[in-house]
Amino acid sequence: MAHTLYTFMTGIGFQLALMICLAGTAMKLVLFFMRAAKKDKAFLAFFSFRYAGRSILFHLVPYMSRTSRMHPEMTAITIAFHAGVLTLPFFFSAHGVLLSDSGLPRLPRFPDIVSDTLAVTGLIALLFLMGRRLFLRTVRFISSPADHLLLVSLVALFLSGIWAHFQMPEFLWASILHMAAGNLLIASIPFTRLSHIFYMPLTRGYAGSEFGGVRMAKDW
Amino acid sequence: MSESHQRITDIDDKGIDAGLALFNEDRVKQIIKHVINNEASPRLNAYLSTCVHCGLCSDSCHYYLSRDKDPSYSPAGKVKESLLALTQGRKITPEILKKAAIVAYTRCNLCRRCSLYCTLGVDIAYLISVVRRICFLCGVVPHYIQDTANSHSATFNQMWIKNDEWLDSLYWQEEEAREELPELTIPVEREGADIMYSVIGPEPKFRAQLIYQAAVIMEKAGINWTFPGTRGWDNSDMCMFTGDYDMMGRLKKAHFDTALRLKVDRIVMGECGHAFRSVFDTGNRYLGWKMPPVPVIHAVEFYNELLTENRITIRKKLDTPVTFHDPCNIVRGRGLHDIARKVVRSCCDTLIEMTPNREHNFCCGAGGGVINCGPNFKKERVLGNRVKAQQLFDAKAKGAEIVITPCHNCHGGLEDLIHHYGIDMEIKFLSDILYETMEI
Numbered sequence: 198m199a200h201t202l203y204t205f206m207t208g209i210g211f212q213l214a215l216m217i218c219l220a221g222t223a224m225k226l227v228l229f230f231m232r233a234a235k236k237d238k239a240f241l242a243f244f245s246f247r248y249a250g251r252s253i254l255f256h257l258v259p260y261m262s263r264t265s266r267m268h269p270e271m272t273a274i275t276i277a278f279h280a281g282v283l284t285l286p287f288f289f290s291a292h293g294v295l296l297s298d299s300g301l302p303r304l305p306r307f308p309d310i311v312s313d314t315l316a317v318t319g320l321i322a323l324l325f326l327m328g329r330r331l332f333l334r335t336v337r338f339i340s341s342p343a344d345h346l347l348l349v350s351l352v353a354l355f356l357s358g359i360w361a362h363f364q365m366p367e368f369l370w371a372s373i374l375h376m377a378a379g380n381l382l383i384a385s386i387p388f389t390r391l392s393h394i395f396y397m398p399l400t401r402g403y404a405g406s407e408f409g410g411v412r413m414a415k416d417w
Numbered sequence: 418m419s420e421s422h423q424r425i426t427d428i429d430d431k432g433i434d435a436g437l438a439l440f441n442e443d444r445v446k447q448i449i450k451h452v453i454n455n456e457a458s459p460r461l462n463a464y465l466s467t468c469v470h471c472g473l474c475s476d477s478c479h480y481y482l483s484r485d486k487d488p489s490y491s492p493a494g495k496v497k498e499s500l501l502a503l504t505q506g507r508k509i510t511p512e513i514l515k516k517a518a519i520v521a522y523t524r525c526n527l528c529r530r531c532s533l534y535c536t537l538g539v540d541i542a543y544l545i546s547v548v549r550r551i552c553f554l555c556g557v558v559p560h561y562i563q564d565t566a567n568s569h570s571a572t573f574n575q576m577w578i579k580n581d582e583w584l585d586s587l588y589w590q591e592e593e594a595r596e597e598l599p600e601l602t603i604p605v606e607r608e609g610a611d612i613m614y615s616v617i618g619p620e621p622k623f624r625a626q627l628i629y630q631a632a633v634i635m636e637k638a639g640i641n642w643t644f645p646g647t648r649g650w651d652n653s654d655m656c657m658f659t660g661d662y663d664m665m666g667r668l669k670k671a672h673f674d675t676a677l678r679l680k681v682d683r684i685v686m687g688e689c690g691h692a693f694r695s696v697f698d699t700g701n702r703y704l705g706w707k708m709p710p711v712p713v714i715h716a717v718e719f720y721n722e723l724l725t726e727n728r729i730t731i732r733k734k735l736d737t738p739v740t741f742h743d744p745c746n747i748v749r750g751r752g753l754h755d756i757a758r759k760v761v762r763s764c765c766d767t768l769i770e771m772t773p774n775r776e777h778n779f780c781c782g783a784g785g786g787v788i789n790c791g792p793n794f795k796k797e798r799v800l801g802n803r804v805k806a807q808q809l810f811d812a813k814a815k816g817a818e819i820v821i822t823p824c825h826n827c828h829g830g831l832e833d834l835i836h837h838y839g840i841d842m843e844i845k846f847l848s849d850i851l852y853e854t855m856e857i
Contacts (some may be wrong), residue, residue, distance in 0.1 A: 216479040229459045237458035239702050246591055256536045262535040263777060264473055329472075335481075336449065338488030344470050393467040393537050400467050401538030403460065410530075411698065413752030414776045416533050 199369050206376035207295055214380035220385030222395050245406040252405020253398060253417035262417040271329075274322045281319025281355070285312060286379070291362065316362070320354070320355040323348065347390060354378040425516045430793050431520055433561030437498050439556060440511045444450055445512035447505055448554045457547055464539045465501075468493065471497030476539065476840075477534035479779045483803035491826065492531040492541040495520050499548040506580040520558045521548035523645035523794040524801065526656070526744040533776060542785075546660070561791025565655040568618075570664055573671050576618035586621035587644055590628045594636075596639055597857065601636045603628070608645035613676045613711075614642050616687040617653035617825055624825075627687065630852040634720075637857060638728035649675030649745035653677070654687050654695035658786030662703055669700030676711040683712040685719045688846050690746030690824035691784060698750060717757045717823050720847055724763050731764050732856045737849075738767040740809075740817035742831060743778035752776075761821055766855040771808040779805045781822070783830025799837040802830070806838040813842055823847045 230243040233240040255261045292305040297303050307315070327348050330340050343383060357375035361368045368375055395401075408416035427834035443453040453461070475481050475491035484490045489498060499517040503509060510596075526753045527542040535541075544564065553560060558566075570576045604610065614635070620627050635642050644650060647672040676684050686693055693715050699708045741761050747753045754775040761768050773779070782802030787794065799806075807822060809831070820831060820842050831844050 223488070227464060232459035236456065237460060240458060240460065242707050247488060252538070256538075262533075263773075264477070264536065267476060267534075268473060271471075283422065300733050330470075335475050335486060335488040335491050335494070336470065339470045339491070339493045341470070356729050366773075390466065390469050392463075393469060396463045396467040400460065400463055401536065404538035405539060408749070411748050414749050414754075415752075416776070 203369070203376070206373060206380060210376070210380050211299075211383075217384040218386045219383075222392075224235075224256040224396065225387050225392065232270060240403060243406050243411060244403055246402075248409025249398070249402030250405075251409060253401050254414050255415075256401055258262045258308060264417075274325045277318040278322035278326065281315040282351070283324075284316055285319075285358075313362070315361075315406045316355060316359050320352070320359065323352050328350065341387065350378055350382055354382060366371075401413045425519050426512050427607065428519060428793065428825050430511060430519075430791075431720075432563045433515055434559050435554075435560075436518075436557035437511045437515055437725050440514065442509055442746050445555055448475075449509075449811050450822070452547060452551050452554065453504065456550065458543075458838065460540065460543065461547060463542060467537050468496075468535075468539050469537070469777040474539070476532040477531040479530075479782065479804045480801040483801050488525050488581050488663055490524065492525075492771055496527055496541060497545050499542050503548065503551060514552070515556060518552040518559070519794075522559050522562065522658075522796060523750055525785060525788050525789055526745070526779035526780045526782060529749050530745070530780065533749070538622045541579055543798050546756055549658065550660035550662070552655040553852075558659050559790040559794070561788050561793075561822070563657055565789050566659045568666065569654070569668055573648035573668060574618040575653045575655055577649075578618055579634060580647065583621055583650060584646060584727060585626055587628065590625055590632060591625070594629050595634050598633060598636055601632060603632045604643045606646040607641075609680050610641050610643040610666055610679075611682050612640060612642040613679055613681040613684050614687070615650060615672065615692075616639065616646055617692050617799060618651045618687045619653075620687060620827060627846065627848060630848045631687065633852060633857065634723070634729065634848065634855070638723045639679060640728075643679060645675045646677065647790060648652065652684075652692040652696055654692060654700060655786055655789055656693045657689070658789070665700050666703040670697060670704055672696060672721055673701075673704070673706075673710050681711065683714060684709070686713060686715050688716045688823035688825065690744035691786070692749070694746040694750050714750065715753060715823075717747060717753045717847060718758060720760045720851060721756045724760060731854050734767045735761075735819075735850060735854055736767075737765075738769055738816040738844075739765045739819040739821050740769045740771055740773070740812035741774075742780050742781065742815040742820055742827055743774055744822055744823035744827045745778070745780050745784055747778055747824065748778060754778075757823060757847070761850070764850050765821075766851070767816070769812050769815045779808065781805060781827040781830030782825075782834065783826040786838060787813050787854045788826060788829045788833075795833060799833050802834060803830070803838075806834045806840065809834065811840060813840060817842065819843045819845055821845050821847060821850060 255260055259272050259276055260266050285303055289309045289312045293306040330336050354375060357371045360371035361375050386389060404416055406416050470493060476491055478492050482488040488494045501518050502513050525545045526546060531541045545657045565575045568575050572578060587603050587605060595600045614631060652672055654668050655663055656668060696709060697713050741758060743754050744765045782798050782805060787798055822828060823846060828844055834843055
């Protein structure tokens with residue numbers, strides 16, 4: 198049973214998740230631009246790669262924007278989480294083996310100490326974000342059940358990954374849980390808040406284009 | 418419940434209540450569907466999908482900070498209580514619509530400060546504008562601002578001023594100014610002038626001295642200028658804030674058409690922020706112009722030109738210490754903060770800065786049509802901007818006696834703060850200071 202699930206998760210399950218993610222993202226982006234051409238010509242007219250890039254850069258480089266300086270702990274936590282979640286799927290050695298076995302080009306692989314550090318700090322960051330969502334009045338007020346579910350899924354992903362990597366008891370089931378959570382999260386990217394992965398260059402970029410190209414003001 | 422935290426649904430407003438008297442849930446749902454599907458930009462969905470509900474926008478909002486960090490005043494909280502309440506709930510009741518209208522019209526100045534604090538670039542001001550549009554189409558708009566919008570529809574100015582009254586005000590100010598400069602004229606309908614000078618309705622109605630001062634500045638600088646004698650002289654626009662975009666377009670068309678008819682090279686706008694937003698940013702786009710069809714500059718840029726080109730000279734700088742309040746619509750809306758400071762420094766000895774300032778300045782609390790929503794919402798407005806009052810107190814403690822701000826709404830907003838919190842400061846326009854200190 199476990200082995201059948203393992204094979205499914207690393208094979209068809211993963212391929213299906215990836216296809217849903219890519220097709221969903223493509224569909225969302227095509228719809229966005231089609232609707233922009235019809236209903237928001239200003240978006241296309243004012244979008245500037247120069248100012249969009251400037252704005253994105255100032256908001257992504259830690260402590261460059263005023264908001265990241267005002268919340269230094271949140272900046273550190275966000276970096277810790279994103280560093281793990283964006284790099285480990287590609288450069289963690291076990292993932293590298295699975296990717297190579299799927300016929301994809303061989304990617305560089307992190308030494309275990311780097312992967313372990315990223316995974317553990319990522320998990321701690323997630324627990325901090327969860328605590329923030331549960332205990333900070335302002336964040337709790339705007340949180341929806343979907344926000345909590347997303348965080349729980351991410352915690353499950355990190356925790357099961359660490360569990361499986363260190364081969365703690367029942368690690369095979371931990372691997373399956375890890376892959377199930379990973380596949381679900383990949384498939385949900387276009388349809389949940391995770392869509393900020395591909396919308397962010399458009400939303401922050403457009404803000405930067407308006408502030409930089411029209412309003413001649415800094416926006417960070 | 419404390420007096421300062423009155424329940425939203427207990428607030429009475431003639432306009433909102435009249436609209437709600439005709440409430441029909443199916444019609445409201447149809448309107449929402451129409452706005453979301455046919456009018457709203459796809460950015461709306463992108464913003465709602467992108468917002469990760471991190472709450473980092475909260476600390477950018479003067480309402481949230483002034484209201485002891487009450488989450489319902491945070492930018493994302495306001496979106497939850499207005500847009501999401503209207504679009505994501507199964508049922509829409511009159512109470513939900515009333516709450517959405519009050520939040521959107523009276524608890525957000527559309528100042529765009531939160532856009533600077535959201536890493537993902539969610540434009541909360543845009544989302545709140547969508548709510549206002551829905552409320553406008555439902556007929557649920559605060560009475561006072563709707564009355565101003567009605568004035569725009571009927572007279573093309575915001576103060577119910579008839580055209581003969583407009584002309585009378587100009588002749589009256591010309592007569593007054595001739596006591597000081599006997600050769601002075603206030604040109605009206607001068608075709609081919611270099612500049613069309615446009616103002617907002619309250620100038621002839623309440624602040625006629627600004628027309629006088631503008632005429633003196635133009636005369637001394639030797640500018641070939643004109644006022645329009647017909648509709649199109651008022652550059653203000655409350656329709657932009659009520660959500661009446663068709664009327665916003667008509668107003669801006671009248672303004673641009675007037676400038677084109679007079680064959681002027683450019684429009685210089687008086688010291689107003691929201692009007693600048695409407696002419697430079699919003700109204701022109703509604704009409705399909707990427708940029709205004711006639712070049713438009715704000716008074717701050719114009720004064721800077723006059724000083725830089727030595728068209729006017731400063732006789733003696735003002736020795737009273739001053740502070741400068743950055744109006745959102747010309748700072749986050751046009752980046753004029755440094756030019757404005759250059760003008761202030763040209764005519765004042767001491768400029769004391771409030772912090773945060775420039776693009777990060779706190780709104781006066783009056784902008785976005787909030788002050789135009791009338792006396793029912795004044796208390797909410799002043800209590801919701803304690804942080805600005807604190808900035809003024811701090812500037813006062815450092816010695817500032819005067820606060821300069823080149824925006825009519827900011828004058829109204831700061832005046833109310835000064836009275837409510839008992840801050841002993843005077844508020845002035847840049848033209849007040851220029852007129853006072855220039856060689857005449």
